[in-house]
Amino acid sequence: MRCLWFLPVAIVFLPAVPVFAHSTVIEHRQTNAIEIRAMYDNGEPMTEAQVTVYAPDNPSDPWLKGITTEDGRFAFVPNPDMEGEWDVKVRKAGHGDFISVPVEGSQQAAQSGKNWQGGGYTTLQKILMAALGVWGFIGTALFFARNRFHQT
Amino acid sequence: MHIPDGIVPPAIAIGGYAITGGMIWYSLRKINQFYNPSEEIPRASLLTAAFFVASLIHIPLPPASIHLVLNGLVGVVLGYFAFPAILIGLFFQAVMFQHGGLSTLGVNAAMMGIPAVLSYHLFQFHQWFPTPQRRPLIIFAFLAGAMALALSALIFTALVITTIPAEMNPQLERQGIYLGLVGYSIQAVIEGVFTMLLVSFLQRVKPELLDIKK
Helix, strand or coil, X not given: CCCCCHHHHHHHHHHHCCCCCCCCCCCCCCCCCEEEECECCCCCECCCCEEEEECCXXXXXXXXXXXXXXXXXXXXCCCCCCCEEEEXXXXXXXXEEEEEEXXXXXXXXXXXXXXXXXXXXXXXXXXXHHXXXXXXXXXXXXXXXXXXXXXX | CCCCCCCCXXXXXXXXXXXXXXXXXXXXXXXXXXXXXXXXXXXXXXXXXXXXXXXXXXXXXXXXXXXXXXXXXXXXXXXXXXXXXXXXXXXXXXHHXXXXXXXXXXXXXXXXXXHHHHHHHHHHHHHHCCCCCCHHHHHHHHHHHHHHHHHHHHHHHHHHHCCCCCCCCHHHHXXXXXXXXHHHHHHHHHHXXXXXXXXXXXXXXXXXXXCCCX
């Protein structure tokens, strides 16, 4: 009986003691992370591409290095004290690109929402642009062939 | 195959422009020896259009996909017009679709244009054989198409493998480059077959496009 008083005290303090067996603890906190999605121009994700992040105050030394996931994604939490352009470089097998992500405080990040920014053209836009380009070449060919047409 | 901006150091990009400048001068000098160079421009324009859109056509090659380059075909049909044609095609690809980059335009032009001119000379070896024989023409067309792509892939590999930035994991990058080289070897065969089919078709319907006497 003498030691029973110790039991509630121990129960109260138990959660504060680190636990090394059986249970796991997952903590979370909400942050303004930047997520990038790297893909080839045909929409295929750049899996396991190397990512290098450069902070605005030091564009020559990497601030963070990592690898994209299977769907070409990579997320990082920029230092909120460092406002400005965060450069993210993605490269795999000699192919890659870099993007500058502006970080201007939490309000700006909240406004960005879940919409992807940047990226390339849609398929329809590409077809239209390619058609215009091809028409330019055909026009050049027709222009230089005009004398031949007149002769025949 | 196209090297984008920021992949190679500035010295390589400037060197690429120097080589491209030299090749353009040499090509224009050769073109100027033609009786009427402007007569060839319609053909060069159409082949430039084909080269320009080829990079947008993706061929699934599991686990990835490839896009045609067609520098061998351009070389076989255009000869010394191939280098300016490829430079113009690459310029529009970079500006409109971000395939390659403006800072690496010289490197890309040299990488794809020089093998194209070499493929033209390789294709001309078919003339060593008697003209009625069709087989040498087709064989050299295949070799020219495949060689141009393979040589471009080797130059690309040499450039990107020797300029891996210090902050990257070189082993992982090399692994990806070597894997890409396997894909390019298959692409070389595809481009060789494509060149062979087109040359065979042109020989039947319009042999003067290949400077071949029917």
